[in-house]
Every structure is written in C-alpha cells, then in structure tokens.
Amino acid sequence: MISLKTLTCSSALGLLLATGAVAQDAPARPTGLGFEGTAPTAENVPAYIESGATNQRSDACMATVDTNAGVRLLSGFLKVWEPSTLLVDAGVEAEANGDCPAIVKSDWDGIPGSATDGKILDQAVHDHNMDYVVQVTASRSAQQAIGAYLDDRRGKNISMLDGLGPLADAWKNGAHQFTTITQVQPDATSVKYDDHGNNRGLGSVGDEEAETDANEDLGLAVDFINAMSADGSTEPAKRFYKYGRPWRWDSDVFVVPALEPAKSGSAGTDGGFPSGHTAEAWRDGLAMAYLVPERFQEILTRSVEMGDSRIIAGMHSPLDVIGGRMLGTATVVYNLNLADNAELKSTARVQVLDWLYRQTGTETEAELYTAAHAWPLTDDRFADAELNVAYVAPRQSYGFEAVASDAGAKDVVPAGAEVVLETRQPYLTAEQRRVVIKSTLLPAGFPVMDDAEGFGRLDYIRAADGYGAFEGDVTVTMDASLGGFNARDTWRNDIAGAGMLTKAGSGALTLTGDNGFTGGVVVEGGELVAASRSALGAGDVYVAGGTLAVGARGVDIGGDLTVLDDAGLAIRGLAGEAAAVAVEGNLTLLGGTLDITLPESAEGVTLVSASAIEGTFDEVRLNGAAVEVTYSADAITLAAAQ
Template identity: 50%
Template sequence: MYLLPARPLILALSIAAALSACGGSDQDQPLVIPAAPADQGAAETVAVPSATAFVDTVATNQRGDARYATLDTNAGVRILGGFLSIWKPLTQIVDAGVTAPANGSFPAVVTSTWTGVPGDGTPDGTVLNAAVHQANIDYVVKATANRTADQAVQAYLDDRRGKGYSITDGMGPLTSAWRAAAQQTTTITSVAADATTVLYNDGGNNTGVGGTANASFGSVVDLVNLVGNNASTEPAKRFYKYARPFRWSTSVQLLPALVPAKSTTPATDGGYTSGHTAEAVRDAVAMAYAVPERYQEMLSRGLELGEMRILAGMHSPLDVVSGRMLGIASAAANLADPANAAKKAAAVTQAHTALMAATSTTADTFAAYAQSGTTANDRFADYATNKANYLRRSTFGFAQIAATNAAVAVPKGAEVLLETRQPYLTDAQRRVVLKTTALASGYPVMDDAEGWGRLNLFAAADGYASFSGNVTIVMDASKGGFNAVDRWRNDISGAGKLVKQGTGTLKLAGANSWTGGTELTAGALQGDSVAAFGKGDVYVSGGTLVANAPAALQLAKYTQLSGSTTLELDLGGAAAGSQGSLTVAGTATLAGGTLHVKFANGYKPKAGDVLTVITAGNLQGKFTTITVDGFSTVTPTYGATTLTLTLGS
C-alpha cells in the first residue's frame, strides 16, 4: 500500500498485470499521485461568552422568590432581558417593611402593584417598541381567527393535559411503547361537550412513574423530571408584568373550551414567559436526549406545543419564543450538571433497553423502526415539513430589529444538548456545530448575551453548517448507534478540510460548497447528494467512499490510493451521470484499490450491458480489483476520460 505522499510523487504502477484479465488499457505508464488536500490549520473553537452563565446560576431561578426577582439576581429573568427593549415593566420599589429572603441573596424589594389588565387606568409598564408589540398581538388576533377545528382540539389538549404526556406523541412509532414503559396516564382524552363551562384538570401522572417504583423505565422518567429543576417561569412573569394577548385586545378569540381556565387574578397571570412552552420544550429536550433517534421530531413537538398556546389565544409569539429559550436553557443546565452524569447515562441505557424490547428491535434495527412512521400515523414523519415548521416557530415571522450579522455566542454548557445525538464529536466540536447552525441575529428578544435565543437545535442535529480549519471526525462503529452511522443534512460552506477517521460511516446529504477538501483515512464516507463533498479535492487513503447520490456524484478531483481503499458506486442507471456514478471535473487518479458496484432502486442490468461508471476531465491509473454485484466477470475499459464496465455472466 502506498504511503501518503507529502508532495506530488511519480510512481510506476505495478497493477497492469493484475487488471489484464479484466480488460486492461494503454494507460500503463508512470502515474502522478497528487498530495492530499492541504491542511487548513487548527480546528475551530468557540469560546464561552463572558456573560454570567445561566448554567452556573440556574439555582437563583426560584418560584418562591419570584417577587424579589431582578435581572441581577435571577438567571431566568436575565436571559429573557431582550424584552426590555420592547416593553418596560413598572419599576420595582423598596418596601422597608419587607424582609429579604433567608438566603440573603435578594434585596428587600417587592414588585409594584400590577393589575395585569392593559388600559384599566393602572399601567403596568410602557411599550417601548410599538411596532413589535403590535405585531405580537396582531399575530394572535389572526391566528385565533383562522385556527382550524383540528387545531382547536389540539390546543385544548395541549393546555389541559400534562405536558409530559402530551408531547410524547412526538415519539411517533415509539409513542405507545414509551407511554406504556413510563406508565403514563391522562384523564384528558377529548374535548368534553361542557368544556366551555366546566374546567377539566388532568388527573393523570404527566411524565409517568419514576424511580424504583418503575424498575424498567424509572430512570428515564426521572431524567424528564430532573430537567425541571430550577426552571420556574414565575419569576419572569412577575418581573416583566406583560399581559396575556386576550387582555391586550378583545379581537383575540380565546378558545371557548379554555374560557373556564382563564385566570380571575390577572396580576398573577402574566403572559411573558409561557410556562407551557418552557415545560414542553425542556421535556422534549430530555426525551430527545434519552432517545436521539427521535431527536428532531421531539424538538419539533416541543415547539409545536408552544404554537398551540398562540392558537388557543393564551399566549403571544414573544411569550412562546421566550419560553423556548428558558426551556432549552433549563434543560441544558440540568443535563450539564456533573452531579447528574450517572442519571443521564442510566436513562439513555434504560430507554433503549426497554423500547427495543417493547418493539422487538435490536441495536441494529431500532433507529430504522423509530423512523418508520408515515405522515398517516406520524405527523412528524416528513423531514422537510418539520424543518420548515421549526424555523418558523423559532421567530414567528418577526422582522429583525437589530443587526442581522452579529457574531454568534454559544452558551456555556449548551454542548451537552448534542451529547447523545452526536456522541462521536468532542464537546469543543459540538460547540462549533451550535455556532455554525445558529439562527440569524436581530430578532426581538432572541439576542441574549449568552446565545440561548439563537440556538437552532433542529439544524444542529444535522451536523456542521460550515468548516473552518481541519475538521477531524472519528467514529467508532463498535459503540453502535450514531457512533456507527450518522447523516449530516446541512449545506456545509467554508474553507476548512474534512478528515474522516475511525470505523463508522458518515453520510453527507447537503448542497455543500466547502473548499478545503476531503481526506478519508478509515471507515466510510457516503455522498447522498450530488454536491456532498463540496468543491475541494477528495482523497481516499483508506476506507470506503460511497456514491449514493440521485444523480452523478460531482467531485473537483479524486484520488484513490492502493491497499485497503474502496470506491463504492450504488448505481441506478447505466448512462454517464446517472444515480451513483462519479463525475470528476478535474483529474481522477486511480492508484489501485477496489471498485465495488452495487445496484439501487430496482435497477437490474443484464449480461452484455455497458455501464459508464466514472467520467473525468482526465482519467489516469486503474483499480486493482473490480467487483459488480450479481456478475462474476466484468471487463473494464479505461479511456482518457471515462471508465466503462462491460458486464459478463
């Protein structure tokens, strides 16, 4: 096997004799083997913001201390402070007759009188950005005027059921198994005929039965409950004193079935932030952590419940956006706490053991089963729809009101949110993924100093969106799950270089444009899109490169060394440029190794057919071995720009 050359090197090929029985050509001449793509420098790192970290101060967010909460004293209030450019609540006042909490961490202040009813003659604050505020309320007016009957039912169920129970339908094919294992129950299964006059509360157990009382799934339930520690929305509600949308406008059509749920004490019923949303999102994050095979679907379900709060008329978009932020931050803080490390690991193991047993799957088949639903029985089965909805529900169409190109900050500890979804990455790499997939800046509320508002966990689950420096990916297939096989679907840009190592398989499916090249040294790299490998050179010194694109896989330059290297083409047609074939704009250098041709999507050629498998600007060298599934003899013809295979018996 050739050693990786440090510079272009002229070597004499010794493979002609080995190929003569398979149809050699006149290309048996000295071969110029290019160097591997140049190193692009040290891997990118993302520093922790200098702002006070939510994960370090989450314990300050206590429901019981809500009336004392300020930006300086409460982590939950602080990360939502972007709202202060839109709405200024009444200033807190000192009350000498009030004693500070026993822990002494809060000043002796109480919030001023708050009616929670806009326009009643006792203002609770001042609108500072009339355009954003009006857009916020107008959105609810339009949403409630146009909600469908199905949306009305779901909005009711998502309001009255336990949030932990409600969002488990995001598990799709795993929902019934999850609910049975968790021993979850609910008493709210439909909208009662008298719901408009009778308040129904859920008599079920929300997340299920945890601890030792549930030997096979208690650790999983405990994990979902654990992320609710220090996660109250009450301090933010009391501090910001922003009314619910139906109190701002009589044009908001509160869901009739939820009229009995309407609070009769507005002063303790703030809209900002949405408690239902925060709880649903943090529960969704915990469930996605335990079962990352449904990661994006669970995150989608969490944000969907938030939107149901708007459709119900109970909350405004900014209430829901802030709920998303606090929910994600609360989940991250608890997942990142070193004291919870053993609990996390136990939950992940227990979730997979129990769910595989319940679904008669194995470690090799579980992921496929988790994704086996259709739009008829799993409303999160369509990836493109989920992606579009997640992005829409992240901003709700607000116009950007600040700089749109502000640098991305990644919160301290946020990398834990990808710990099970991308277990083969380091914490430093996960932080880069979060940076490169972040939402744009400038949207109302979302530009907090730490970066919680701009996290796009749906996109982050699809891997990097940009390469800078050398991006080295090491996967260990023996660990199973995403360590063995993963797929990145983002459109990857940048000037960096991808280096794939380890035994696992990484699939690339985006419209990629990075320029620093790709070097495969071990395992497998699979191109599922025509531009899977960007615009740089592709260099295979070990492992298997797989072409599985719907049309020809497009490469700038291709080099395959001898030894344990394989080019696998999953062909879907015989013509040049067809599915699974290879098109190289520059030079394709074949210094040996194996070509393995498979057939995909029902394509079945017959003996005597001629397949055009590689087209290049310049084709030099040969493979040592060529195998074609279903055919014992194959005759290759190496031309100046093409390689064709004539199939024998």
C-alpha cells in the same frame, strides 16, 4: 475485469498511455485550513450553567435582572417592553436578605394600558406580536382548536409522547403514565377540566403517601426528566416582566371557546411572558430527546408544535413562546451540566434502551432506530424530516424582522450547550458539538432572541443534522463497534465554509446536503457516503483508506479525485444519464477497488468521468462478481458483455 496481462503489447502500451497506469506518485492530499473551528462563549457574561439556581421568586437577592438568571436570560424583552417595576414582584413579596432589600408586592393589575401597567418601547414589534395572534386565532381549524385544548389542559408530557411515534405506547407503558383528559367534553365551554393523571409517570422510588410503587421499567427515565426541570419555573420572569396575555391586549384575539373556563381571573399574577407550557415542552422535549436520540428531531418538533399551540389557543403571543423556548432550553442545559445528574443521565439512557429493546423486539440501537421510524406519515405526523424542518423554520422567529444594528452580533455558544447533543452525536468531541451548534445558529438580531449567551439562537433541530459550515477543518472518527450513531449517521444540512472534512475510524457517515465547502475531503477509514450530487463540496477528494460510496443520484467532484491502493470507490445505483462520479479535475487511481451495484444490463454506462484519468483499479466488481470496465482518457465505463 481489465488486466494488462491479457492485452497485446500494442494494446497495453495504448492503455498505459491513455490511463497513465504506470507506477506514479500519489497527488498531494488536501491540506484544508490547517486548524479546527472553535465556538467561544460570551465574554463577561455569567454562564447560565453556573447561575441557573438563582431562577427563583420570593427571594430578595434573586429579584432583578442582575441577580436572577431566568430574568436576565430574557432581558432582550426590555428593548420591547418596560415593566412597571424592574423586580420579581407581581403578587410576590420577600423579606430582606442581608444587603438585599425587602420586596413589596407590585400594584400591577395586569390590565394593559392601566395606570399600573408598563410601557411599550418598540411599538412595531409589539403590534406584530399581537397581530399574529389575532390572525392565527381567526383562521384556526376545528382540529387545531382540539389540539390546542388538549395541549393546554392535559399533562404536558402526555402531549410530548406524540414525538416518539412508534415508540410512544412502549414509553407510556414503561413510565406508567396516564391522563384523565382524552377529548374535549361537550360542556367544556362552561366547565374547567383539570388533568388528574400523573403527567410524566412514576419514578424509581415509591411514594407511600401517593400509594405508588417504585417503577422498575422507566423509573430512572422519569427521574431524569423531572431532574431536567429543576429551577426551571417561568414564574419569576412572568412576575418581573408583567406583560399581559394577548386576549387581554386585544379583544380580537379569539380564545378557543373550550378554554374560556381556563382563563385566569387574577390578571395581576397572570403575566403572559414567557409561556410556561412552552418552557415545559422544551424541558421535557430536550430531556426525552437526550434519552431517545433515535427520535431527537421528531420530539423537538413536537416541542415547537406545543409552543405554537399556545398561540393557536389565544393564550400566548409569539414572544411569549420564544421566551418559553429559551428558558426551557437554558434550564435543561443547566441541569444536564450539574455533577449531581452525571450518573442519572447515563443510567437513565441505559434503562431506556433496555426497555425499548424488549418492547420492540430489537437488540441493537440500529434496529431500534428502524423501529422508531417504521410508521408512515399517516400514522406518525413527524415521520417526514423535510416536513418537520419546513414546519419549524417559520416558528423560530415568527416573522419578526431582525434589527439591523444587532444582526452582526458575534456568534457565541452558551457554556455547556453541547451536552444536549452527546447522545445524538456521540462520535464527535465536546468541542466539535459546540462548533456544530455554532454553525447552525439562527440569525442574529431578532427581538428577545439576542441574549448575550446565545440561547435564543440555538437550533438543536438543525444541529442534529450535523455541521452547517466548516469554518475550520473537521475530522470525524467513528467506531462502528459502539453501535448506534457511532456506526452510522447522516448529515442533512447544506455545508458551507472553507474547511476540510476527514472521515476516519470505522462506521459510515452520509452527506445529503447541497454542500459548497471548499477545503476538500479525505477518507481515511470506514465509509463516507455521498447521497447528493454536491455532497462532497467543491474541493479535491482523496480516498486514502476505507470507502467513498456514491448513492444513486451520483456525485460531482469540483476538484481532483484520488483513490489509493488500500481504498475503495463504491457506486450504488445510477439515476439519469450523467456519470455516477463526475470529476471536474483529474482522476488518479493507484489501485484500490471499484464496487458497483447496478442492474446486470447496465453495460456501457459511464461510471466515472474526469478531465484526465491516470491509473486503474486493482479490482472491479459488479453486484459482487468480477467485471470488466473500459478505461479511456476521460471516462470509465462498464464494458459490453462478451
């Protein structure tokens, strides 16, 4: 390590002049925008978390767009399709209730184009909706057909187990789950097979009639998943919108042959919009992701896959699936915010951790996370995060074009939507989670997805990867002593915006995106890891405490870099010939530590480059041992071995 004490006077003077290693004031730290971002709720719109209990059928006071939360949520469909009546009345009747008149069964026969059918209002959207199913069912593979059959006939939660990857067997055993459908039987094209298993498994309370005991393993988890589906039926919306299944609309829709026996013979009560299987996949998926945030995105990718399988099966259209996703999501947000579920969501998570620790031989959330991602892609089809994102992206809006007049809609976040992320991002405040959701919303203007509260634009899979933009300043305060994501997390999104990021507390936060935010970075505590060249955005970087760690790809800093005496810079590997830390502006060092992890033969490697360098590090280590570096006017390099 270089020390002025070992240099001659002339050499020391030269170094002082070259590096400015005299006492100097620290440059001003970035100031950012001076305010934090916000995520407003929609104005003058009934919040689903306050009205979700109205999603009922057979109640005269909950039978219209204005009085049924589930129907209202999906009312964007009324721009595409006008049902024959605007009531929850397909095969449904209800007695008068106070000022609410009685509901009489609709005469809708469920046959597209019949005298009792509704009216297409947006022919282009409807045509794309059906053409998509025709194309998909004509080109599906044999393996896709098998998957679609299994997702149709067996309990939906059994299918959702796939999202747990290496943890699936442990969960299945703890929930005491079983299914009677494990394959496509040879005679399935003529015989309808029903699942006589128990879908989600056994709850914490025994059932004398069913002759089942209380489940002391994952019974509370099963209770929680059941609770997240309360008031979540898709039947009210199906019986309001009265929109036929795709195979009734178009004879070119090729239903999986083994599912022919599963087709309903009662068209007048068999509406396609929204998809019930999809809604259940999202209800169960979000509930399981809450309990096992270590597999958050993988589980929700399975929810997307199950919705998509309904199209592959020929049983539903893209708009059916989008509607199911929206209603399933809104149902979970509603139930997670109920005071009656506050204790259950906490005790269920504790039980899940205890059970999975014992089953996997782990003791901490960090170890469990590792175990949850231990399988290669050949054994865990959700093991690759980038592949998951690529799979999900086109299935969010299914190729529909955004309506230009709606594309500029204000970004709003549903009341209570942030609760879904509280186990996945426990180190953020509730308002910060709302802002994360806002910054990762899907684009506005797509059919059906433009509901007033914003449920149609939610993208929890992307939100789990952190902010998509800093529209205000963001301070992340982590506490490593709490373990799990409090101790270590990664933000993979590309982050835009004019805001500033401050990393405080302990714990480590890794940034991997192609980030363009301009407000700068301040490191006050813990560790901020730059795992891409553009991880730190385009502003100044100020390391006041803790450590700025740089991955093997190195990092480019668009402004100035300042390191104070109580802080550190860590360089962990170096790929390529560029400097590990390339500073476009000035580098100012007021002491601090430079900790390098590189091959021992890396002398002469450029560690840091800058327009100008002032000061030196107090201590420099290579692989844990003191080492000398060479400072010049614009670079710091590893000194050659003596």
